Amino acid sequence: MIKAIKGFNDILPEQSAKWLHLEAVLANVLGRYGYEHIRLPIVEQTDLFARAIGGATDIVEKEMYSFTDKSDPPTPLALRPEGTAGAVRAVIEHNLLRSDTPKLWYIGPMFRYERPQKGRYRQFHQLGVESFGSPLPDADAELIAMTHLMWQELGLKDEMRLQLNSLGELDERHAYREALVAYLTDKHDQLDEDSKRRLTTNPLRILDSKEASTQAVLSDAPKLADFLGADSIIHFEEVQTYLTALGIDYEINPHLVRGLDYYNKTVFEWVTDKLGSQATVCAGGRYDGLIGQLKSIGARNDKPVKSEPAVGFAMGLERLLLLIDAVAPFAETSACDIFVVTHPEVYSAGINYAQKLRYDRPDLRIKMASATSLKSQMKKADKSGAALTVILAQQELEDNIISIKNMQTGEQTTAAQDWLSAAENFSI
Numbered sequence: 001m002i003k004a005i006k007g008f009n010d011i012l013p014e015q016s017a018k019w020l021h022l023e024a025v026l027a028n029v030l031g032r033y034g035y036e037h038i039r040l041p042i043v044e045q046t047d048l049f050a051r052a053i054g055g056a057t058d059i060v061e062k063e064m065y066s067f068t069d070k071s072d073p074p075t076p077l078a079l080r081p082e083g084t085a086g087a088v089r090a091v092i093e094h095n096l097l098r099s100d101t102p103k104l105w106y107i108g109p110m111f112r113y114e115r116p117q118k119g120r121y122r123q124f125h126q127l128g129v130e131s132f133g134s135p136l137p138d139a140d141a142e143l144i145a146m147t148h149l150m151w152q153e154l155g156l157k158d159e160m161r162l163q164l165n166s167l168g169e170l171d172e173r174h175a176y177r178e179a180l181v182a183y184l185t186d187k188h189d190q191l192d193e194d195s196k197r198r199l200t201t202n203p204l205r206i207l208d209s210k211e212a213s214t215q216a217v218l219s220d221a222p223k224l225a226d227f228l229g230a231d232s233i234i235h236f237e238e239v240q241t242y243l244t245a246l247g248i249d250y251e252i253n254p255h256l257v258r259g260l261d262y263y264n265k266t267v268f269e270w271v272t273d274k275l276g277s278q279a280t281v282c283a284g285g286r287y288d289g290l291i292g293q294l295k296s297i298g299a300r301n302d303k304p305v306k307s308e309p310a311v312g313f314a315m316g317l318e319r320l321l322l323l324i325d326a327v328a329p330f331a332e333t334s335a336c337d338i339f340v341v342t343h344p345e346v347y348s349a350g351i352n353y354a355q356k357l358r359y360d361r362p363d364l365r366i367k368m369a370s371a372t373s374l375k376s377q378m379k380k381a382d383k384s385g386a387a388l389t390v391i392l393a394q395q396e397l398e399d400n401i402i403s404i405k406n407m408q409t410g411e412q413t414t415a416a417q418d419w420l421s422a423a424e425n426f427s428i
C-alpha cells in the first residue's frame with residue numbers, strides 16, 4: 001500500500017469543516033481591515049528563497065525541498081518554505097507599488113524538511129499578511145491589532161501573549177553582532193554545539209537558543225537594545241505607544257530574533273503556553289530592505305537598488321487549530337440540514353423535489369442517498385445529522401403531501417409539498 005509521505009497530512013472531512021470555519025473567520029477579519037487576497041505559486045526559483053531568507057538560516061541550510069525541473073539548462077526550484085519571498089517577488093514583478101500601498105494576504109501550504117511532531121510538519125499551512133509601502137510604526141501596530149481581533153473572534157484572547165523586540169537596522173545589527181561574537185568567543189567552551197556552529201554562521205540566532213547553559217552565558221552578554229540608533233528606538237517606542245492606545249498588552253523579549261534574515265526594526269511573536277515547545281502561533285516583523293535586495297538581483301554588480309518599506313506576519317494554521325481544539329473548540333456542525341428519502345421506484349420524483357428545494361432554499365443543506373431501498377436510505381438519514389428527514393414515497397406522491405420526520409424526537413407528521421419552500425416555516 002502506498003502511503004502519504006511522512007509529515008504530509010491528509011485533512012479528512014471530520015477536520016476540514018474546522019479548517020473552512022477558521023479560514024472564514026480569518027478572512028472576515030482581514031476584509032474588515034481592507035486587506036486584499038493574493039494567490040501565489042507554490043514553486044519558485046530556489047534562488048529567491050536563498051536570497052530573501054538568507055543562506056545561513058535553518059530554512060535555507062537544511063529545510064528546503066529543492067529540485068530541478070526538466071528545462072534546459074535545468075532550473076533549481078523549491079517548494080515554498082514561507083510566503084513572504086513569493087509575495088515580494090510578485091509585488092516587484094507586477095509593479096504593485098507604483099501607485100499604491102498594497103495590503104495583501106494569502107493562505108496555503110508551505111514545505112519544510114523538519115522532524116515531524118505535534119505542531120511541526122513537513123507540509124503545513126500558513127496565513128500570511130504583508131503590508132507594503134509604509135515605513136511608519138502605525139503599519140506595524142495595525143498588523144498586531146488585526147491579529148488581536150482574530151484571537152478575540154476565535155475565543156483565544158486569553159491564551160496568547162504578544163512578544164516584541166526591535167532588531168534595529170543592518171549597520172546597528174552588524175555592530176551588535178561583532179560585540180556579541182567577541183563576548184561569546186571568549187566563552188566558547190560553555191556553548192552548546194548548535195550555538196558553537198552559529199557563532200560563525202548566524203550568531204544572533206544564539207540568542208533564542210533553548211539550552212539553559214547557553215542562556216546562562218547570555219545573561220551577561222551585550223544587549224542589542226544598546227546598539228539601536230535614534231530612528232530605531234523612536235520607531236519601537238511609537239509601536240508600543242500605539243499598542244498601549246489600543247489596549248493591547250505586550251512583553252519585550254530582547255532575545256526574540258526570528259529565523260529569517262530579512263527582518264529589521266520591529267519583530268513580534270504571539271506565543272501560547274498550551275502547545276508545549278511549538279509555542280509560537282504567529283510571527284512577523286518589518287522588512288524594509290527586502291524589496292531592494294530582491295530588485296537588485298541581476299542589476300549591475302548586484303548593486304543595491306532603492307527599497308520600499310514593508311511589514312508582515314505569518315500564522316501557522318495547524319498550531320492555531322490545535323490551540324482552538326484545546327481551549328475553545330468550534331461547535332460541532334453536521335453537513336446536512338434535510339435528508340430527502342424516496343422509494344427507488346419513484347426516485348425521479350424525489351430527486352426533483354430535492355433539486356427544487358435546493359433552488360428555493362439556498363440556506364439549507366439538502367442531502368439524498370442513492371436509489372437503494374427505502375430502509376437503507378432511512379439508515380443513511382439517521383446517520384446524517386440532519387434535523388429533518390422528508391419522505392416522498394408512493395403514498396405521499398398520491399396524496400400530494402410530504403412526510404416529515406423530526407430526527408431529534410422521532411415524531412412524524414405530514415405537510416403540503418411546498419411547505420419547506422416557503423421560507424418562514426422552517427429555519428435552522
Ligand code: ATP
Binds near residue numbers: 119282
Ligand atoms: P519555529 O521556531 O517553531 O520553527 P519558525 O520561526 O521557523 O518557527 P516562521 O518561519 O516564523 O516559523 O513561520 C511562522 C509560523 O508558521 C510559526 O510561528 C508556526 O506557527 C508556523 N510553522 C513554522 N514551521 C512550521 C512547521 N514545520 N509545521 C507547522 N507549523 C509551522
Ligand code: MG
Binds near residue numbers: 058259
Ligand atoms: Mg522553524
